[in-house]
Amino acid sequence: xxxxxxxxxxxxxxxxxxxxxxxxxxxxxxxxxxxxxxxxxxxxxxxxxxxxxxxxxxxxxxxxxxxxxxxxxxxxxxxxxxxxxxxxxxxxxxxxxxxxxxxxxxxxxxxxxxxxxxxxxxxxxxxxxxxxxxxxxxxxxxxxxxxxxxxxxxxxxxxxxxxxxxxxxxxxxxxxxxxxxxxxxxxxxxxxxxxxxxxxxxxxxxxxxxxxxxxxxxxxxxxxxxxxxxxxxxxxxxxxxxxxxxxxxxxxxxxxxxxxxxxxxxxxxxxxxxxxxxxxxxxxxxxxxxxxxxxxxxxxxxxxxxxxxxxxxxxxxxxxxxxxxxxxxxxxxxxxxxxxxxxxxxxxxxxxxxxxxxxxxxxxxxxxxxxxxxxxxxxxxxxxxxxxxxxxxxxxxxxxxxxxxxxxxxxxxxxxxxxxxxxxxxxxxxxxxxxxxxxxxxxxxxxxxxxxxxxxxxxxxxxxxxxxxxxxxxxxxxxxxxxxxxxxxxxxxxxxxxxxxxxxxxxxxxxxxxxxxxxxxxxxxxxxxxxxxxxxxxxxxxxxxxxxxxxxxxxxxxxxxxxxxxxxxxxxxxxxxxxxxxxx
Numbered sequence: 001x002x003x004x005x006x007x008x009x010x011x012x013x014x015x016x017x018x019x020x021x022x023x024x025x026x027x028x029x030x031x032x033x034x035x036x037x038x039x040x041x042x043x044x045x046x047x048x049x050x051x052x053x054x055x056x057x058x059x060x061x062x063x064x065x066x067x068x069x070x071x072x073x074x075x076x077x078x079x080x081x082x083x084x085x086x087x088x089x090x091x092x093x094x095x096x097x098x099x100x101x102x103x104x105x106x107x108x109x110x111x112x113x114x115x116x117x118x119x120x121x122x123x124x125x126x127x128x129x130x131x132x133x134x135x136x137x138x139x140x141x142x143x144x145x146x147x148x149x150x151x152x153x154x155x156x157x158x159x160x161x162x163x164x165x166x167x168x169x170x171x172x173x174x175x176x177x178x179x180x181x182x183x184x185x186x187x188x189x190x191x192x193x194x195x196x197x198x199x200x201x202x203x204x205x206x207x208x209x210x211x212x213x214x215x216x217x218x219x220x221x222x223x224x225x226x227x228x229x230x231x232x233x234x235x236x237x238x239x240x241x242x243x244x245x246x247x248x249x250x251x252x253x254x255x256x257x258x259x260x261x262x263x264x265x266x267x268x269x270x271x272x273x274x275x276x277x278x279x280x281x282x283x284x285x286x287x288x289x290x291x292x293x294x295x296x297x298x299x300x301x302x303x304x305x306x307x308x309x310x311x312x313x314x315x316x317x318x319x320x321x322x323x324x325x326x327x328x329x330x331x332x333x334x335x336x337x338x339x340x341x342x343x344x345x346x347x348x349x350x351x352x353x354x355x356x357x358x359x360x361x362x363x364x365x366x367x368x369x370x371x372x373x374x375x376x377x378x379x380x381x382x383x384x385x386x387x388x389x390x391x392x393x394x395x396x397x398x399x400x401x402x403x404x405x406x407x408x409x410x411x412x413x414x415x416x417x418x419x420x421x422x423x424x425x426x427x428x429x430x431x432x433x434x435x436x437x438x439x440x441x442x443x444x445x446x447x448x449x450x451x452x453x454x455x456x457x458x459x460x461x462x463x464x465x466x467x468x469x470x471x472x473x474x475x476x477x478x479x480x481x482x483x484x485x486x487x488x489x490x491x492x493x494x495x496x497x498x499x500x501x502x503x504x505x506x507x508x509x510x511x512x513x514x515x516x517x518x519x520x521x522x523x524x525x526x527x528x529x530x531x532x533x534x535x536x537x538x539x540x541x542x543x544x545x546x547x548x549x550x551x552x553x554x555x556x557x558x559x560x561x562x563x564x565x566x567x568x569x570x571x572x573x574x575x576x577x578x579x580x581x582x583x584x
Contacts, residue, residue: 003531009111010097010536014090017118018513020346021086021125022506023354031499032358032365033082035127036400039360040228041066042497043406043414045077047224049495050411053554054218056226061165061214062130064550065543071565073515075508078407078497081129083508087516087539088132089125093118094536095139096316102146102533103276108338109323115342116265116315119349123309127359130167131309133543137163138174139312140540145196145203146278149528151583153199155541157206162544164211165551170310171211173288175204181284185277196277210548217555224415226406230399231303233419237445239438243300251297254305257352261345265314268341271321285313362499363481364404367462369498370479372408373490375458383453384409385418385427388465397421398446401465408496418457420446424471427459459485516542519569522576526583545572 024030032038044056048063049071056063065084070077097114124132141159144152164171182200227233234242255262274282289307296304322341326334375384386405388397398419406414420426422443423433430451432443450457461471463481475483478490517535520542524534527541550568558564 006101006107006532007535009107010094010114010532013097013111013114013118014094014513017090017093017115018086018509020350021089021353022502022509023350024356025082025502025505027354028357029502030358030505031501032360032362033078033085033127033505034356034358035085035125036359037127037129037228037403038078038081038358039403039407041081041129042077043403043411045070045081046407046411046495047414049560052218052221052223053551053560054215054220055222055224057224058168058215058218059130059166060218060551061162061167061547062133064165064547064554065133066129067560068546068550068565068568069512069515071560071562072569073511074562075511076497076500077495079500079504079508080512082500082505083512084129085125085127085132086505086509087512088129088136089121090118090513091136091516091539092121092124092132092139092312095136095143095540096312098533098536099139099143099146099278100316100319102143103274103278105274105320106323108326109319112323112338112342113316113319116319116345117312119345120312120315122349122353128309131170131306134163134167134170134174135310135312136540137166137544137547138171140537140544141203141207142178142196142278142281143533143537144527144529145199146276147529147533148196148199151527152196153203154206155523155527156199156203157210158548159540159544160203160207161210161214162547164207165214165547168211168215171208173310175208177285177288178204178281180288181277181281184284185280214548214551214555217551220555226415228399228403230396233399234442235300237438237442239441240300242438244298247300247303247305248297251304254308258348261348262308262314264341264344265318268319268321268325269314269317271324272317273324274317274320282313282317285311286317289313359400360404360407361464364462364464365407365497365499367464367479367481368404368408369493369496370482370490371405371460371462371484372410372493372496374460374478374482374484374488375405375409375413376491376493377488378458380412381453382416382455383418383450383457384413384416385420385450385457385459386465387420387422387424387427387459387461387471389421389423389468389471390465397465398442401462404465405460405462408493410493411495416453418446418450420450423468424459424461424474427457457485513539515569519573520545520576522573522578522580524576526576526579528583541576542572545576 044063045066047055049067053060070080093114096117097110100110100113137159141156144156293304326337386401388401398421402419426433432440434440461483476487478484516539520538523541524538
C-alpha cells in the first residue's frame, strides 16, 4: 500500500508540473518552443542527421535523442525540442524526489523536494536541452547507487555514460563532486564495503570510459567548431577580456530576478541534516559550487549562472531543512508554513514563466525559411553572410541570427553561414565601419574569417535582425523582410522547421512521457528497482538506452532515418523487457 501511495504521489506531481509548464503554450497560443537555445538544437539535429552524429560538436547524446524521437514518430525537430524540454524537466523533479526517498526520509520531505526541484528546473526548461538531459541522467545514476541493488553499479555506469555523452563538460564537474563525496564517505567509515561510495568509483570509471569512447568516435567523421552563443564568438574574436564583466552582469540580473527565493531556500538548506551518503553528496555539491562560483566572476571561463542552473542541491537540502523546521509546530501550522513557502516560489515562477514568449519567433522563422531557400540556390562553397544591426543588442544578435538562419538552410550549407554586425557596405569594401571598441574588433575578426574562404560572399539581411534602412537600398528584396546581394531562383529545402501549435507541443510532451515510461521500465526493473522507484526512473533509463544504442548504431554506419530510429526504440524497449525477466 505504501509503494502504491508513493507512486500515486509521483504521478500527481508529474501531472501537476507538466500542466504548469504547458500553461504559456495553451493560454497564450504559442506555436514555438520557449528558450534562447531552441534554434541551436534544431540545426544541430539537422546537421547530425544529414552528415554525421558528431558533426555539430561534442554532445552526441543530445542529437541522438532528438533525431531518434523525430524520425521514429515523424514529428518535426522543432516540436520535439519543446517536448523534450518539458518532459525532461518533469523527469528531473521525479528523480530528485526519489533521491530523497531513497534515504528513507519521511514522505513530507521527499514530496516537497520533488516539487521544489521541479520548480527549480525552470532554469533548464528555458531552452537548455543538453544541460537538462545531463542532470536527469546523472541524478538518476546517483539514485541507483543510493538504492544499493545488486546491479546498481552497472546500471549507474550506463546512466553516467549517457550523461557524459549528453554534456561532457558538466560530467567532469559532476564526477568530481561524486568522487569527493565518496572519498569523504569512505574515510568516515572505512569498514563499509557495500555502500554507494564503493560503487560510485566503479560506476564513474565505467561511465566515463563509455562517454570518452563515444565522444572520441565522433571525430571519425565530419566535425565543425561552429559558434552557437555570444561567448565563443567573443573568444574567437579576441575579446575574452570582456567576458568577466558580461558574466557579472548576467549574475547580477539573475540575483535581481530570483535572488529572494534562492536566498529563502538557502536559509532552509542551512538547517538540513542528512546523514546518509546522499547528504554527503549534496553537501559536497553545495561546497564545490560555493567555492568555484566567485572565480566565475573574475575569470573568463564560463558564466557563474550555469552553476546556479545546475545547483539542484539547493531545493533538495531546502526541503529537508524546511520540513525539519516545520516539525516544531502543530500539524495545521506546519501545513500552512509549507504551503506558504511552496506557494510563494510557485507564484514567482508562474509570474516569470506563464507570460513568457519564444526567443525564436514565428517572424524570424518565416524570414529564415525564405532566406534558406534563397541560399540553397547559390553554389556550394559560397560564404553566406547575414548582416545584423540593432544598437541595443550588440552581443547576442550575431549568434541569434546565425542560429536562426542555420535552422533553415540545407544542412551542408550550415558551416558556410557567417554573421557580421555592422553595415552591409563593409562586406563589399572589406573594411570595418565602426571606430568604437570592442565592436571594431568584432568586425575585423568577422571580416578576416569571411575573407579566408577566398570566394565572393553572398550577403543577406533579415529585417528581424537588422533595422538599418540603408541595407534595403543596397540589396535586392528576395521576399517579405528578406534582402540579398543577388536574386536567385529559390529552391525547396527539406526539413525546414515550421510553427506547430499548442496542442502539438502538449501532445508531443505526453507522447514522449509515455514512450519513455514504457521503454525504460524493463531496464529499471532489471537493475533491481521496484515500485515507485522503477516507474519514476524509467524515463531516465529509456533516455540512456536511446543515447547508448543510438550512438552505437550511427557511429558504425547505420543511417539516421525512420527505420533505424524506430528500431532503436523498439530494441531498447524489448531488451529491457527481456532483461527484467532474466534479472528482475
